[in-house]
Amino acid sequence: MNVTALKKIRVAVSLLFFLFTISLFLDYRNILPPSVYSKVLFLQFIPSFVKFISIAGLGAIGFIVILLLTLFSGRVYCSSICPLGTLQDVISFLSRILKKKKEKKKREFFRYEKSNNWWRYSFFALAVIPFLSGTIFFINLLDPYSSFGKISAHLFRPLLIIVNNSLAFLFEKMNLYIVYPFEYKGVETFSLLFAFVIFMLVGYLSFTKGRLYCNTVCPVGTLLGLVSKYSFVKIAVDEKSCKSCGICERVCKSNCIDTKKKTVDFDRCVACFNCFDVCPTDGMKFEYGFLSSSKKNQQNIEETRATEREEQISHSKRNFLFNTLVYAVGLTGISLSQIKITPKKKSKVAVFRKNPVTPPGSQSRNNFTQNCTSCHLCVSVCPTQVLQPTYLEYGLLGMFQPRMDFQTGFCNFECKLCGDVCPTSAISPISLETKKLKQLGKAKFVKDNCIVNTENTDCGACSEHCPTKAVNMVPYKNKLVIPEVKDEFCIGCGACEFACPTKPYKAIYVEGNPKHLTAKINKEKKLEQKVDYKEDFPF
Amino acid sequence: MDRRKFIKASLLTSGAIVFGNYSDVYPYNSSSLSSDYDLVAIKGGEPEAMFDKAIASLGGMKNFVKKNQKVVIKPNIGWDVKPELAANTNPKLVAHIIKHCFNAGAKDVYVFDHTCDNWNRCYTNSGIEKAVKDAGGKIVSGESESYYHKVDVKKGKRLTSSKVHELILESDVFINVPILKHHGGGKITAGMKNLMGVVWDRRFWHQNDLHQCIADFATFKKPDLNIVDAYLVMKRNGPRGVSKDDLLTLKSQIISTDILAADTAAAKLFGIDIADVPYINYADELKVGQKDLSKLNINRIIL
Numbered sequence: 001m002n003v004t005a006l007k008k009i010r011v012a013v014s015l016l017f018f019l020f021t022i023s024l025f026l027d028y029r030n031i032l033p034p035s036v037y038s039k040v041l042f043l044q045f046i047p048s049f050v051k052f053i054s055i056a057g058l059g060a061i062g063f064i065v066i067l068l069l070t071l072f073s074g075r076v077y078c079s080s081i082c083p084l085g086t087l088q089d090v091i092s093f094l095s096r097i098l099k100k101k102k103e104k105k106k107r108e109f110f111r112y113e114k115s116n117n118w119w120r121y122s123f124f125a126l127a128v129i130p131f132l133s134g135t136i137f138f139i140n141l142l143d144p145y146s147s148f149g150k151i152s153a154h155l156f157r158p159l160l161i162i163v164n165n166s167l168a169f170l171f172e173k174m175n176l177y178i179v180y181p182f183e184y185k186g187v188e189t190f191s192l193l194f195a196f197v198i199f200m201l202v203g204y205l206s207f208t209k210g211r212l213y214c215n216t217v218c219p220v221g222t223l224l225g226l227v228s229k230y231s232f233v234k235i236a237v238d239e240k241s242c243k244s245c246g247i248c249e250r251v252c253k254s255n256c257i258d259t260k261k262k263t264v265d266f267d268r269c270v271a272c273f274n275c276f277d278v279c280p281t282d283g284m285k286f287e288y289g290f291l292s293s294s295k296k297n298q299q300n301i302e303e304t305r306a307t308e309r310e311e312q313i314s315h316s317k318r319n320f321l322f323n324t325l326v327y328a329v330g331l332t333g334i335s336l337s338q339i340k341i342t343p344k345k346k347s348k349v350a351v352f353r354k355n356p357v358t359p360p361g362s363q364s365r366n367n368f369t370q371n372c373t374s375c376h377l378c379v380s381v382c383p384t385q386v387l388q389p390t391y392l393e394y395g396l397l398g399m400f401q402p403r404m405d406f407q408t409g410f411c412n413f414e415c416k417l418c419g420d421v422c423p424t425s426a427i428s429p430i431s432l433e434t435k436k437l438k439q440l441g442k443a444k445f446v447k448d449n450c451i452v453n454t455e456n457t458d459c460g461a462c463s464e465h466c467p468t469k470a471v472n473m474v475p476y477k478n479k480l481v482i483p484e485v486k487d488e489f490c491i492g493c494g495a496c497e498f499a500c501p502t503k504p505y506k507a508i509y510v511e512g513n514p515k516h517l518t519a520k521i522n523k524e525k526k527l528e529q530k531v532d533y534k535e536d537f538p539f
Numbered sequence: 540m541d542r543r544k545f546i547k548a549s550l551l552t553s554g555a556i557v558f559g560n561y562s563d564v565y566p567y568n569s570s571s572l573s574s575d576y577d578l579v580a581i582k583g584g585e586p587e588a589m590f591d592k593a594i595a596s597l598g599g600m601k602n603f604v605k606k607n608q609k610v611v612i613k614p615n616i617g618w619d620v621k622p623e624l625a626a627n628t629n630p631k632l633v634a635h636i637i638k639h640c641f642n643a644g645a646k647d648v649y650v651f652d653h654t655c656d657n658w659n660r661c662y663t664n665s666g667i668e669k670a671v672k673d674a675g676g677k678i679v680s681g682e683s684e685s686y687y688h689k690v691d692v693k694k695g696k697r698l699t700s701s702k703v704h705e706l707i708l709e710s711d712v713f714i715n716v717p718i719l720k721h722h723g724g725g726k727i728t729a730g731m732k733n734l735m736g737v738v739w740d741r742r743f744w745h746q747n748d749l750h751q752c753i754a755d756f757a758t759f760k761k762p763d764l765n766i767v768d769a770y771l772v773m774k775r776n777g778p779r780g781v782s783k784d785d786l787l788t789l790k791s792q793i794i795s796t797d798i799l800a801a802d803t804a805a806a807k808l809f810g811i812d813i814a815d816v817p818y819i820n821y822a823d824e825l826k827v828g829q830k831d832l833s834k835l836n837i838n839r840i841i842l
Contacts (some may be wrong), residue, residue: 030659169685177649181683383657412657414619414664457748458817460724461741465655469776473723479815481723499655501742526784527774533583533790537839539807539832 003284006273010080017043018086021145024421025152025380026160028182034420037377043081045220046143047423050136050371054425066224073233075224078214078270084144085214085270087151088206092253095207109210113255115268116216120225127219137397140374142219145423147198149375150400154187154195157380184385185408191376191389191400210253215268225267234287235269235276237262242283248275347449347502355512356393357404357492360411360438361419361427364515365394372426374400378418384409386494387418401426404440406494406510411440413467413493436467439519441492441512443471443485449507452482462496462508468522471496471508483508489522574598577835578795580804583842586632586770589792594639596838597794603764604712606644611651611710612636612676613762614667615718615733618779619656622666625771626780628718630670632768632792636716637674648674649706652736653681655779679706687739694825695755697747702739707760715762715798719769719805721777721785724749726816728778729805730765730798731757731827754821757798761827765801767793769808799828800835807832 020040024032038059041047048062066077078085096109127139140146161182168181205213214221228234237248239262246259252275256268275284355365359378362368379387379402386409387402394401404411413436419429430438443462451459453476462483463471470489473481483496485508492510500506579593594600604610614628622630633650640648650671654661658680662668671678680686687702707713717733724745725732731753735741744752769791776785791808795801799822806816813819813830823830 165683165685168683172686177677177679180680181685183683383660412619412660414660415657451746455746455748457750458724458726459745459749460722461745463723464778467779467781469779469781499742499745501745522781524775524781524784527787529788531787531789534841536841537580537582537804537808538810539580539804539837 003273003276007277010271010273013080014086014089017081018083018090021083021148022152022156024377025149026157027381028157028161028164030381030383030417034417037421038423041145041377041423043077044145044423045077045082045224046139046145046373047375050139050373050424050426054367054371055428060425067227070224070227071231074228074231074235074266074269074271075221076271077224078211078221079272082144082148082214082220084148084151084202084218085211087148088202088211088213089253089272091203091206092210109250110252110255112249112252112258112260115256115265116212119216120222123217124219124222134370135397136370136373137399139219140372140400141194142217143373143375144214144218144220146373146375147195147202149377149380150191150195151199151202153376153380154192155199158184158187187379188389188391190391194400210255211270212255214270215254215256221270228267228269231266232288234264234266235271236264236266236285236287238283238285241281241285243281245280247278247280248284251275251278347454347505347507349446349448349505351446351449351505351509353509353511355441355514356390357406357441357494357510357512358516359387359402359404359418359427360416360435360440360516361422361430362516363428365512366514368426369394369398369401370426371424372401373424374402375423376400376402377421377423378402378427381417381421382409383415383417384412386411386498404492404494404510404512406497410465410495410498411493413495437491437519437521439491439513439517441494441510442487442490443492443496443508444511445471445483445485446505446507446509447482449502449505450482451502451507452476452480454502456480459501461499461501465495465499467491467493467495468519470519470522486522488520491519574602575836576838577797577829578793578800578804578832579838579840580791580793580808581840581842582789582791584790586629586768586792587635589770589790589840589842590632590635590639590766590794592840592842593792593794593838596840600639600643603714604640604643604645607646608644608711609709610640610645610648610712610714611706612640612648612714612716613652613707613733613737614650614716615720615728615736616652616661616665616667617655617736619660619664620779621664623771624780624783625718625773625786626720626778627661627665627667628716628768629770630666632766632770633667633716634670634674634676636714636766637671637676640712640714641675645712648676649679649710650676651679651681651704651706653704653739653741654736658682681736684739690759692755692759694758696751696821696825698744698752698755701743701756701759703759704737704739707737712764713760713762715765717765717767718771719767719789719809720773720780721775721809723777725753725778725818727806727809727811729767730762730801731818731822734762750817751821753818754825754827757822757827758825761796761798763796765793765795765798767801767805769793769805772809774809797828797835799823799830800832803830803832804837 042062045063051060069076127142130138161184165181168179202213244259249257249259254268256265358368388405389400390403416435419427463473468489470486471483474484476482494510496508500508574597581589581593614633616627618626620626637648668678690703691700717729719729722728769789772787772789773780774787793804
């Protein structure tokens with residue numbers, strides 16, 4: 001077997017996964033068919049794992065495939081499938097080009113470094129222990145796929161939209177309407193901030209240190225690292241062939257090859273195969289069998305553990321500080337967790353929503369908040385942009401999980417895309433017929449805020465937008481008509497709330513159902529088709 | 540949010556520089572036509588056949604579209620609803636009108652609407668996008684504030700200014716193709732109500748006496764031709780409709796250069812008392828057109 005080809009295969013596979021995954025988030029025109037999503041994201045570890053816990057099934061065994069793959073040949077996921085991993089490689093690659101230009105001499109890109117086990121297992125514990133007690137929040141903060149999702153959705157996607165809109169503007173001046181501007185409605189500040197901070201952190205670490213993020217912060221990396229201790233095939237240094245030239249060490253982005261001691265710390269190895277590619281003497285080899293890890297390697301790891309407390313790398317501190325900061329800021333804002341609707345002027349009755357509205361297919365608030373890893377894929381694909389990440393609407397531990405925000409849009413009656421794309425079971429795919437009767441909440445009419453009542457003029461914007469006519473206009477004084485809500489037909493799509501023109505408080509809003517219900521079909525008698533086409537016009 | 544505002548602001552600023560000030564665009568009258576009829580009402584046929592007959596009796600499309608002119612057609616594409624539910628203008632009729640425009644020598648025919656539901660889905664599922672493209676027209680988005688430019692509505696009582704889609708401001712010919720429907724707040728929707736889809740901020744209208752605003756805007760720019768699609772008419776639960784049970788097959792069409800006359804005739808066809816549609820009466824007060832149909836020369840065609 002030609003081992004040097006392995007790197008090329010790895011690069012090709014990783015780019016393929018990366019491009020497919022990122023296009024899911026960047027597809028602001030909804031060009032990709034919904035069926036593609038589950039295929040592309042099948043192997044993403046955390047979403048698949050979360051899905052498997054709530055609905056064990058063939059569609060959710062992606063993480064088992066990854067575990068088996070790791071058990072066979074190490075952390076292939078990290079180098080080939082994880083989009084955040086490939087993003088780091090891309091940044092690393094760019095940094096090498098830049099550094100080459102700058103210094104013009106051959107440079108040591110990477111060097112062997114000891115494992116930061118204390119930080120590694122602290123982050124791992126931070127993800128796992130709260131999860132066991134039912135809180136998915138810290139996994140959401142640390143899951144590489146979900147972080148990649150937020151980075152793509154809130155940083156890359158808007159950039160693409162800016163390019164699109166600039167093009168649209170240029171074409172428009174030439175009277176060409178080929179490219180359409182996209183009305184981007186923005187994103188909740190905290191999610192944007194989080195995406196930015198994670199991107200900067202990952203960017204900085206990969207720019208300077210290769211895959212340090214994956215071997216310190218990432219809980220998936222740590223878990224797969226633990227599994228890879230028992231891998232059947234391991235990468236190791238061939239003591240006879242190795243001349244300790246150190247070339248492999250310089251290309252090892254996990255900093256896990258020690259050429260002086262001729263060891264590979266395999267639980268940090270992300271299986272990128274760079275070392276095979278550069279070794280001039282066939283000094284890298286595969287070791288087979290579960291018992292193969294050399295004593296030397298073990299010793300070395302133990303040595304590392306002994307010294308780890310002395311060495312703490314600044315980024316980990318930074319990350320810790322960041323976590324503290326998020327937590328602290330969250331706490332100060334906890335009193336805001338009830339949602340106030342639009343602050344401007346005019347309408348008088350303050351409106352507060354007790355329950356946020358969760359997307360169709362999410363079944364209940366509990367199911368949603370327990371299973372959503374906040375990758376924001378649904379936020380990216382939602383054609384009306386009604387799905388927006390939350391700040392504290394679900395409470396502190398639900399931060400970043402999306403909700404229906406009827407200030408930015410309303411749920412399109414004919415759409416069920418969020419359920420089709422969700423990689424976990426937070427939003428299950430449902431048929432359009434089911435969706436059209438899925439009651440996410442009920443519209444509440446606040447007469448004292450209504451234009452018809454306060455201004456004595458007709459309006460009807462709410463009823464106009466209502467797809468089931470649960471909001472109907474009924475006679476009021478002076479020949480005016482005023483809305484009336486029939487709960488049983490309401491599906492809580494929020495079209496009425498979005499359309500309602502009163503400020504600052506809406507005269508109609510949707511109160512979320514903590515558990516989704518089923519609405520009744522609004523069936524009216526068919527109109528009698530008594531038309532005489534030969535009869536004269538009524539004018 | 541900041542980014543969005545920034546983009547918007549920069550687009551608008553550059554837009555303002557490039558496009559200049561649209562507040563000087565005046566409403567204009569286009570009733571210098573060589574036809575004996577002020578209004579044509581036709582019924583009993585398919586939309587295309589009815590349009591052929593009706594437009595012929597107005598002297599043909601040549602009377603409205605000259606060689607190399609830029610035409611904008613504004614159908615109702617407001618809802619993500621299938622054609623058979625008649626919430627949007629009949630796509631076949633739109634396509635047929637486009638063909639007439641090209642036959643009359645039009646250089647470009649643009650079609651757009653500022654939709655209520657997601658615009659992409661409305662355009663696709665109404666069947667209008669495909670119909671327009673097949674007929675050689677150009678379908679344009681109405682979903683970006685950058686397309687809309689501020690104009691003064693000088694005769695408006697409540698609505699004194701509005702941001703209007705540039706195609707309406709720049710085109711040589713403006714053809715309004717509403718579908719006649721019941722409407723929750725507006726009572727019925729036809730010609731004047733359809734013009735709500737050429738402005739950016741509709742909420743303002745709802746806030747400030749919807750009926751007055753509809754009438755006010757009709758004073759701004761009168762379409763050169765109004766073609767009211769009354770083939771399938773939504774009699775209740777409008778303007779979106781709930782099911783096919785809400786529809787009545789009237790197989791009719793009303794065409795006029797006078798938007799108020801067209802709406803009055805449409806209201807009568809719908810079977811609603813004119814007194815119950817305030818915007819028709821407000822438009823009459825603003826002298827938008829002729830509300831008294833007895834003063835008009837009407838061609839009534841029954842196929």
